[in-house]
Amino acid sequence: MRLDKTIRQRLAVRADVTDYVRIIARPCRNAARHGFGKSRFSSPKDKFRLLYLAQDPMTAVAETIVRDRFQDRAERVIFQEEFDRYSIAAVRNPGPLFLLDLRYEGANLLGVSTDAVRARAQASGRRLSQVIYDRTDFDGILYMSFITAPPPASRRIAP
Template identity: 45%
Template sequence: MKLVASKLRDRVITARLSDWPRILPTRHRATPAGAGFGSSRYSSPTDSFRVLYAADNFPTAFAEAVVRDRFEGKSRRYLYRPHLEQMCLTAISSSRDLTLLDLRGAAAYELGVDTDASRARDHAVGQTFSQAVHDQMTDVDAILFNSRLTTGACVAIYDRAFSALSGTVPIGLLQAALLPAEITRLGITLRRQRGYAP
């Protein structure tokens, strides 16, 4: 993918992260500010770099990491405790200002970038775009974007900036102070396991 770098430069900002929520599998709790390879919106389609995601608020982190599209078209909303017990919550901060490509709001449209890069459920276009940003704009640390689920701000941080990141000691997601209110707001019922009452 060819980027019009002069246009994208108009949307590059610098900002320091402070306590951005991140939900991750408990098996990775020893490295709360790390990430492995995997398929996600802005991951490398060739596994040439890793990406860490965080959100600027808990409801968005919960939507992106846990709920996703699972309740689409469903009147009953269940989450199962064994699944949530395998997840933990940390807060990501940076020790320096990060250089961010800001794709929030109408940025993709205004810049002539395929809007699927930030809004589509399928991640193929976003991955191709992210690979081009990573390779052609080597000073950019991350992509700042709106969640397609909540419109809250999210950040996808390239591994070249991981050394500037830290995460709080993770707590189990079920122990998160903000979880009960979010469960209630979304009308979710927690169950011990499938087929049993909560």
């Protein structure tokens, strides 16, 4: 996978993540570190750990608790007891993070499969994040939740 330097520079952003949030399972809330996970951008070589953040509580809940649980189900209920198993934390960072912005056309511009940032299958996202970790100095990736992101204006359906 080749990530063109000029395009990387075009997609580079400094992002202040102060007050971004994450949902944490209560048994883990005091843990300083977690093991290597298997999520969209986790290292296939277990070379780095991730911290997923959301700009708002709705997205954090959708990504952490809801995910695909209602697919093919008529009843869509989450009981309070399940929410009680989680905590929400606001994040503070001393300065902006240096991120690769893949929220919009970034994957296409880099010649990376859009599956890396949009598909349920996560293998291509893991490969991409490993290349970013190995070959660049980015702190991470800025991308849109595929669960809560609104469709692009050109694809919205009028009422």
